[in-house]
Amino acid sequence: MSAPKEPHTISVRCQSTVNYHVLHTGGFVRLCSDRGRCYWVTQNETGHRSPDWKIHVSVELQDIAAAWDVVAATFLEWGCDFGMKATTLNEQWPEEQRGREITVYIYVHDSATPLFQDGGPQGAWLSAQRDCEERPTREEQEALCAVWLSAEFERDGATYWKPFVKTIESRLTAHGLRSPGCADGDLSLGGRYCSLRNEAFVPPDHEPAGEPCYPSNRQGWNAVNHPCDCLPIRGLLSDDGATRAAQTSSNLAVALTSKAKSVLAAIVAAQDGGAGPSFRQALKEIRAGRKTSHWIWWVWPTLGVLRPKTSRPSYLLPDFRAACGLLEHPTLAARLCTITSAAAEHLNAGRTPRVLFGSKTDVEKFEESVTLFFCAACALSPDSKTPNAPPPQELCKVFARALSALQRTSTPAPRTAWIGAIGRVGATEAHGCSTAAELELVVKHALATTLSP
Secondary structure, eight states, rough: STTSOOOOOEEESSEEEEEEEEEEEEEEEEEEEEHHHHHHHHHHTTTTOOEEEEEEEOGGGGGGHHHHHHHHHHHHHHHHHHHEEEEOOGGGGOGGTTTTTTEEEEEOTTTTTTHHHSSSTTHHHHHHHHHHHSSHHHHHHHHHHOOOOOGGOOOOEEEIIIHHHHHHHHHHHHTTTOOOOOOTEEEEEESSSSSEEOOOOOOOOOOTOOOOOOGGGGGOOOOTTTOSSSSHHHTTTTTHHHHHHTTTTTSSSSOOOOHHHHHHHHHHHHIIISSSSSSSHHHHHHHTTTSSSOHHHHOOOOOOOOOTTTTTTGGSSHHHHHHHHTTTTTTTHHHHHHHHHHHHHHHTTTHHHHHHHHHHHHHHHHHHHHHHHHHHHHSOOOTOOOOTOOOHHHHHHHHHHHHHHHHHTTTOOOGGGGGGGGGHHHHHHHOOOOSHHHHHHHHHHHHHHHOOO
16 A cells, blocks of 8 residues: 555445545554544543454464455455454564454444443534534535444344354455464454454553553453443354353363463463563574574473473473363464474475474474374364364374474484373373383383283
């Protein structure tokens, strides 16, 4: 778009003519109606305490321009009456905002807030114009209506927003656009790209009496617990909303111990940049063909009994069940699949493992981790379905290709030869081991029992 800082106006005829504005502000390109701009002003003036529901569209940074064309065209086609935006920050896009590259606003009328009761920031003036003796012209009436906020402009979740989301999912898939997975803290809407979040501000964690602030990812998809039975949200979640609304990273198909849940949470936090290089940095290095910084503990984790002397024990998985749980995690599974595929591509192209991973030790750690997750993927039910997590069959293929590529260029580490049997042992027995040697004895005993006549 030429001169992106200058406002551009588009007129679209749906049931009535709507003027849309294309803006470039605050690191976003925005597409909005006059009513959408009034809604944003109203949110600002009320301190963002009112319901602020959004559909987030998760796309890789390199695909944002193409995804914008798809989502914006659908937005206009459906006559959306408020606004949408996409980040223009590219590589400066914060890791904690991954999965929220494009936003579509869902209008929920806050009848409990005076400014919404008055019809928005220009409500008093609009009311005065409507009440004046001289009847306004049709053009004046349309201009007045274009900036009015009321419950009549809410869209039904079942008949409008749900089909809208399905259309977005279908069109982005047809264009072959990539997704980094559901945003941390969002509620997946069941597809590959779209998620839901209420970003109404909450009091700061450590200063309850302080100014409200943007909700952190760990506070979830509806941090302020606004009711979900309003018209736009109730219908959007009608199919299995009760189930998906309760879904969190700790509510997986695989039953996890509290220790496993805390380790997975620590891995997510580390991958988001809380302990060193983020997942995005790790992926950038692997795609460039050489690991140059230190992050392998939380990107390719493994069992605690396999690395008893590690310098980062907080990222070690306590048992085999935890490895299965990671593969059903809506964020971690997709990330592990993506970076393992990138590594396999380089290995298949002839890059030596030591050059790719930076050291012999990290080559062994990679092999150890991928072998473990290959076994875990095989142990998952073929019917296992977790939003944004690749299906078990796809995971098996990814890890198998990586191991096959690695074995063509290096000798397998001794310990990985028996990791595959952990699945037969089960999580309970493996969890009771405190060293690799103990685990190996348990595995050998299980194998002997299995093979005995």
